[in-house]
Amino acid sequence: MAYESEYPPFYVTVDIVVLAIRDGRLHALMIRRGGEPYAGAWALPGGFVGLDEDLRDAAERELEEETGVRIGTETLTQVHTYGTPDRDPRHRVVSVAWLAAFPETVEVTAGTDAAHAEWRPVDELLVDDPGDRLAFDHAGIVRDAVEAAQERLMNAEPPLLAAGFTGGREFSLSQLRSVYEAVLGHELDPGNFQRKVKATQRLVEPTGRREPAPGGRGRPAEMFRLKPRA
Numbered sequence: 001m002a003y004e005s006e007y008p009p010f011y012v013t014v015d016i017v018v019l020a021i022r023d024g025r026l027h028a029l030m031i032r033r034g035g036e037p038y039a040g041a042w043a044l045p046g047g048f049v050g051l052d053e054d055l056r057d058a059a060e061r062e063l064e065e066e067t068g069v070r071i072g073t074e075t076l077t078q079v080h081t082y083g084t085p086d087r088d089p090r091h092r093v094v095s096v097a098w099l100a101a102f103p104e105t106v107e108v109t110a111g112t113d114a115a116h117a118e119w120r121p122v123d124e125l126l127v128d129d130p131g132d133r134l135a136f137d138h139a140g141i142v143r144d145a146v147e148a149a150q151e152r153l154m155n156a157e158p159p160l161l162a163a164g165f166t167g168g169r170e171f172s173l174s175q176l177r178s179v180y181e182a183v184l185g186h187e188l189d190p191g192n193f194q195r196k197v198k199a200t201q202r203l204v205e206p207t208g209r210r211e212p213a214p215g216g217r218g219r220p221a222e223m224f225r226l227k228p229r230a
Helices: 055-067 138-153 158-164 173-184 188-198
Strands: 011-022 026-035 046-048 077-082 093-101 114-121 203-209 221-228
Touching: 011 055, 011 077, 011 138, 011 173, 026 055, 026 138, 046 203, 055 093, 055 114, 077 138, 093 138, 093 158, 114 138, 138 158, 138 173, 158 173, 158 221, 173 221
Parallel strands: 011 093
Antiparallel strands: 011 026, 011 046, 026 114, 077 093, 203 221
């Protein structure tokens, strides 16, 4: 027997904010919408969740379908849920936003309903009067995701975000500082940063290895890695 509900149906979508650092600037992976609504506008990768599909699985699938970027669900962290009644002109839609981080931009290829995929500088996406308006409420989602990334990176929680930005590789504290500066959007005092990182001992540990400075000038840099829990 069919179940009749007094509540109208609504749709669930996922939107994925993938952040990466390129030339010292924080970038987000965006698509050009190929169809209405907002045809031609920049938007986040994402789409509708299947009836028998987990939210994380849907986020992983939509990201690969629309940009060609493959990422494990274990690297995704949830940002927020958005449910303003008129956020989508087609239906009553609730969206769950996800966040992931890469150490650098990777090659992308548009697919499904995306006309184009591209890494865009975050500061250009979030200017007060952008030349290209973002579709739906995606400007707010990007802003919330960047703020979440800043907070989580400063608190080293969840550690997967820090691992995403460093790529799981060894790094000098100078290289790590450049990651923080790109995400936070401002320069940090090198001495204070190194003292704080070494004092907290929550995120990194020395590898015992040193790497020559660029150009062979200066003392070799001490190398670090994320602690095993990260």
